[in-house]
Amino acid sequence: MSLAEFLLIDRIRARTGARADVALGIGDDAALLQPRAGEQLAVTADTLNSGVHFPPETPAFEIGWKTLAVNLSDLAAMGARPAWCTLALSLPTAEAAWVDAFADGFFALADEHDILLVGGDTTRGPLSLSVTAIGQVAAGQALRRDAAQVGDDIWVSGTLGDAAGALRLWQQGRLDVAAVAAADDHEQLRQRLLCPLPRVKLGQRLRAYAHAAIDISDGLLADLGHIVARSGVAAQLEVDTLPVSAALRNALGREQARDCALRGGDDYELCFTAAADQRDALHALANMLALPLTRIGRITAGQGVHGDNLPGADGYQHFSPTP
Amino acid sequence: MSLAEFLLIDRIRARTGARADVALGIGDDAALLQPRAGEQLAVTADTLNSGVHFPPETPAFEIGWKTLAVNLSDLAAMGARPAWCTLALSLPTAEAAWVDAFADGFFALADEHDILLVGGDTTRGPLSLSVTAIGQVAAGQALRRDAAQVGDDIWVSGTLGDAAGALRLWQQGRLDVAAVAAADDHEQLRQRLLCPLPRVKLGQRLRAYAHAAIDISDGLLADLGHIVARSGVAAQLEVDTLPVSAALRNALGREQARDCALRGGDDYELCFTAAADQRDALHALANMLALPLTRIGRITAGQGVHGDNLPGADGYQHFSPTP
Numbered sequence: 001m002s003l004a005e006f007l008l009i010d011r012i013r014a015r016t017g018a019r020a021d022v023a024l025g026i027g028d029d030a031a032l033l034q035p036r037a038g039e040q041l042a043v044t045a046d047t048l049n050s051g052v053h054f055p056p057e058t059p060a061f062e063i064g065w066k067t068l069a070v071n072l073s074d075l076a077a078m079g080a081r082p083a084w085c086t087l088a089l090s091l092p093t094a095e096a097a098w099v100d101a102f103a104d105g106f107f108a109l110a111d112e113h114d115i116l117l118v119g120g121d122t123t124r125g126p127l128s129l130s131v132t133a134i135g136q137v138a139a140g141q142a143l144r145r146d147a148a149q150v151g152d153d154i155w156v157s158g159t160l161g162d163a164a165g166a167l168r169l170w171q172q173g174r175l176d177v178a179a180v181a182a183a184d185d186h187e188q189l190r191q192r193l194l195c196p197l198p199r200v201k202l203g204q205r206l207r208a209y210a211h212a213a214i215d216i217s218d219g220l221l222a223d224l225g226h227i228v229a230r231s232g233v234a235a236q237l238e239v240d241t242l243p244v245s246a247a248l249r250n251a252l253g254r255e256q257a258r259d260c261a262l263r264g265g266d267d268y269e270l271c272f273t274a275a276a277d278q279r280d281a282l283h284a285l286a287n288m289l290a291l292p293l294t295r296i297g298r299i300t301a302g303q304g305v306h307g308d309n310l311p312g313a314d315g316y317q318h319f320s321p322t323p
Numbered sequence: 324m325s326l327a328e329f330l331l332i333d334r335i336r337a338r339t340g341a342r343a344d345v346a347l348g349i350g351d352d353a354a355l356l357q358p359r360a361g362e363q364l365a366v367t368a369d370t371l372n373s374g375v376h377f378p379p380e381t382p383a384f385e386i387g388w389k390t391l392a393v394n395l396s397d398l399a400a401m402g403a404r405p406a407w408c409t410l411a412l413s414l415p416t417a418e419a420a421w422v423d424a425f426a427d428g429f430f431a432l433a434d435e436h437d438i439l440l441v442g443g444d445t446t447r448g449p450l451s452l453s454v455t456a457i458g459q460v461a462a463g464q465a466l467r468r469d470a471a472q473v474g475d476d477i478w479v480s481g482t483l484g485d486a487a488g489a490l491r492l493w494q495q496g497r498l499d500v501a502a503v504a505a506a507d508d509h510e511q512l513r514q515r516l517l518c519p520l521p522r523v524k525l526g527q528r529l530r531a532y533a534h535a536a537i538d539i540s541d542g543l544l545a546d547l548g549h550i551v552a553r554s555g556v557a558a559q560l561e562v563d564t565l566p567v568s569a570a571l572r573n574a575l576g577r578e579q580a581r582d583c584a585l586r587g588g589d590d591y592e593l594c595f596t597a598a599a600d601q602r603d604a605l606h607a608l609a610n611m612l613a614l615p616l617t618r619i620g621r622i623t624a625g626q627g628v629h630g631d632n633l634p635g636a637d638g639y640q641h642f643s644p645t646p
Contacts, residue, residue, distance in 0.1 A: 030365040030366055030403065031366045041355070042355055043442055045411055046411075047411040074352040125449065128449070132409045132411075139357065
């Protein structure tokens with residue numbers, strides 16, 4: 001560990017908060033944590049690489065936010081409460097200003113969801129960020145991909161396709177990810193791509209209502225495909241019901257917007273299935289959380305994801321300069 | 324997630340074993356784990372980057388081994404039992420043969436220490452490997468850096484400086500890290516650099532005898548420096564007692580060997596402190612584990628690391644092509 005690494009770690013360590021269940025935080029060979037009795041751990045790990053998962057000109061704040069957001073989204077999809085995380089940060093140069101702005105974004109979201117950074121590593125190398133996030137959930141209560149049942153409604157939170165729309169605008173030279181966009185619609189889409197909101201509260205509430213859940217990181221068709229494959233069922237989508245934002249329709253038109261909603265990745269909304277008798281409860285939950293929940297189809301016997309005029313359901317390819 | 328990522332993940336997933344405390348392994352948004360009642364979690368994260376932490380020509384097996392070894396070493400230094408880990412693997416190209424050889428090394432060590440891979444991520448990018456390892460230890464029993472006491476003996480396991488010696492030979496063009504070395508001494512040093520043995524069993528046994536412990540990843544002077552700084556004490560080293568292998572002395576001579584032992588990183592031996600009345604017990608433990616344990620000094624009042632003819636105690640700089 002070089003002197004520069006020490007200094008960077010100190011800048012990050014100084015930003016961490018506290019939790020009563022952390023017996024020993026950053027600074028020893030490992031952190032010591034006291035899990036809650038009778039609960040299971042939910043553990044997930046996701047990496048973002050510059051030039052692969054985000055454009056190289058993405059500001060540090062947004063990189064910090066998104067690095068944690070994609071992992072919190074996985075905990076949300078399990079219905080788990082966030083608790084602790086580690087961060088592996090590879091940086092080409094040790095720039096304090098960049099690290100501070102990165103930390104601003106990372107800890108804004110961490111503090112919001114009471115997840116504590118308990119360890120990690122800063123190394124020299126091409127810009128890459130790996131988080132392992134640990135949550136807790138009562139044993140047997142987690143939302144899994146393999147629990148969808150024939151007759152379930154299929155639901156999604158929020159709106160779909162905004163992040164993919166922002167990426168298309170960027171690819172067309174119509175959106176600068178490095179700066180606040182001039183047009184309101186574009187700025188809304190830019191935020192959705194760079195600062196997604198993990199649906200942590202929703203996921204925990206859904207344990208009472210939903211059978212299966214997944215977060216939409218690879219695109220609705222691909223991720224719903226995971227649910228039906230693991231559950232041994234099929235999905236019948238009503239494509240016209242997909243929730244699409246006015247910003248996305250205004251920016252790209254109805255047809256491209258629908259394609260983004262079906263196949264675009266990086267939404268980090270939740271897709272879940274629930275019995276039909278939960279509809280009233282879910283509408284009430286949507287009101288309480290001020291977050292739209294939309295029925296988009298049904299689980300049926302069979303296999304695969306089906307729907308009128310459904311294009312080929314190939315998975316989402318992450319942002320890439322050389323596809 | 325691209326198709327290539329799916330296939331790589333499947334190759335790795337197929338190699339994972341099982342543990343009774345894993346309710347749900349790789350394949351959902353998060354793994355679900357059942358920690359032992361009354362125990363704490365020890366959580367650590369370490370990253371290796373190609374060209375920074377190992378020469379680019381390092382074989383895949385050795386990269387896989389070392390990626391896990393450096394994290395197991397941190398759990399060992401806490402006295403924790405390994406349980407679960409995640410792996411973030413960034414690869415420039417999706418080569419099945421490379422991934423298989425990497426997995427050979429990674430799982431050889433994982434199976435040896437009964438740590439189960441429960442999640443992770445494969446992404447496209449410059450070769451980089453991040454592991455978060457989770458262990459378990461009875462509450463209040465972990466070995467920490469901040470518990471050294473005045474009057475303690477200072478001990479180290481194994482021999483010191485071998486990894487740094489191999490690195491010097493490589494820098495001098497006298498050792499090919501990509502192939503089994505011709506000379507026995509060189510091969511022994513090459514193994515110590517690329518396939519370090521994390522002292523997992525020793526760490527767990529030391530909970531009964533030691534006050535403070537750390538693993539030597541940044542060099543003895545730097546890491547012992549962490550113990551004394553955190554414990555508010557000083558260390559008096561007897562430099563002549565440092566355990567140095569015959570292979571290292573043969574390859575580099577007595578003076579360079581001593582320098583490697585003092586300042587060389589990547590040893591992954593344990594440095595620990597224990598009361599003087601534990602000497603007999605520690606010698607017996609060394610016999611039982613067939614692992615040398617050597618007294619190298621004493622903890623005293625004051626601050627800093629001292630010793631006869633001690634060179635400047637600057638920290639270890641990781642392998643670097645552009646130092």
